[in-house]
Amino acid sequence: MSEAHDQASSSLAPASISPPGADPLSDVLRSIRLTGALFFVVDASSPWCVDIPRAKSFAEIILPGARQIISYHVVVEGRGHAGVPGSPAVEIGPGDIVVFPHGDPYTMLSEPGTPPELGPAETMDFFRDLAAGRLPFVIPEGGGAPPPAKFICGFLGCDLSPFNPLLANLPRLLHIRRSAAGEADLLDRLIELTLEESRRERAGGASIRLGLSELMFVEALRRHLSATDGGGCGWLSGLADPGVGRALSLIHADPARGWTLAALAQEAGLSRSVLAARFAATVGETPMHYLALWRMHVAGRYLRDGVKVAAVAREVGYASEAAFSRAFKKFIGLSPAAWHAAER
Template identity: 60%
Template structure:
């Protein structure tokens, strides 16, 4: 996994079209739906210099903002001004108006008006801030900083998602991702979503928090799409595979029909490649062979069905392409460390807490 990188956001690029013989599908939407992306917290900050905040590892605050989530992702959209973001082991990264910062992997991080500057909110103060925000005792727009002339405005989003058994989007992202948007760029979907969120926050109305959280989810999806559009040539990972014409067709086909008895030969024919070339290119971009990916994706679908539906284990097995419940159970335990029935029981216990 790469520790961090910055990409410039160009115009959108079309994803590879599905093979005419398959049912059209959208693998990115499939994954985001299967990993149960859920808005947890969303607010805006207006800061004056000097300002600074330290955010602890997500395992310290996940229980505060989204107790049932397996994982929490944070992101920030800079509306005005500039600052510096720091993670342990990575040199400080400068950000400015228009940039989008994503911290996908639960690392502790800080954001400051100047590198190495003092912070107004240390980790413990930030935990207290999250408790107050979740209790509804703070406004949507938060003021912070020392009152100096330099100003920065940004919106902060926190979302829950599943990481087990398989989240290929999260796995492909670096420890810190900065998406650079062209200076002065306005009027795109992301700007419209942010504007809607800020407008919703200005007037207290019933259901306002739910709307803001749903908008926060949409903002994150658009951030991922902009990252996908901006990926430089030569990058590896699931998103790079999705954008590759041949590998994208294979991913689309497997997502369209996950229960189909796919073979490497059939997938290679769809990609217009030899079996050897497909296997090599798929593994290079996605990180595992095609049939292994199919198994992981089937296990993610099965995990959601076991958690969210009353289907019997045999029916779940059939839904993801296993004629034998025993064979499915072995594959599921290998991927998750748990038998299907225990996975279901633990999820039920967690949601009942």
């Protein structure tokens, strides 16, 4: 294989090739190139309301080149409501997290019916000032009356194409409630670190805060995963099912292997019929269709790094460049060369 291919394979190995029993969540998080864009604290007084437009309208301002913007908010104190157009708003309280994974417009407010403090043009100016560092880390919001509210806001960029299993089945608004036990946990420590950073301006503070933003989002996903009993539908629900989670780990550990349903079921410790039924019910795809999609995702990483199509075909388990190209076009809608050109 070419030197370029060897270098690309080495750089991508942690994201695409892991030993059996690997952690698929970490694998996907690495492969989608999660990147912190904005991270700040809102110190609100009543009444308050923020009306965030569709992420595409401000993506180039906060993270140029990002294919997808994810936003999330952690309630530190106080209460409020959050909603997306066309769906009922949810009530949020201390310790709750709301995630908007698909870039939808959304509203967060103290009480239903509260008008937004900023209009559309002022909101865009707000994002420009945030991205340029012209605003403090702690931003006041609202009308100045009690009760107060405080929440941590994170905006992240990630890759969508050619396949993002993490986001594919998440709802437009994901509401993660605080654990009923209420004991201190990792999220509390991350919040404490964030608030500590907000009190002191130190060299490297912006980098620390963006790192905290990514960690906080991953912890939110882990909370959602721990609260999932496998009865829902989506990739995280698949991870929560022991048998399906094992099958996902096997696929991620060796996507180039000539998997059959029988071989995958045997190594996952299930019968073919049980694996097929549980995989479809949780992940929303058949095991073989998911394998093909994940191969396309891995292939996309290699193609993006300039690896030759023939070498990519071998890396993801296809016997010939032609067979891989046909499969890629079937699933992605473009030939590998056309997709690579579009990505560049």
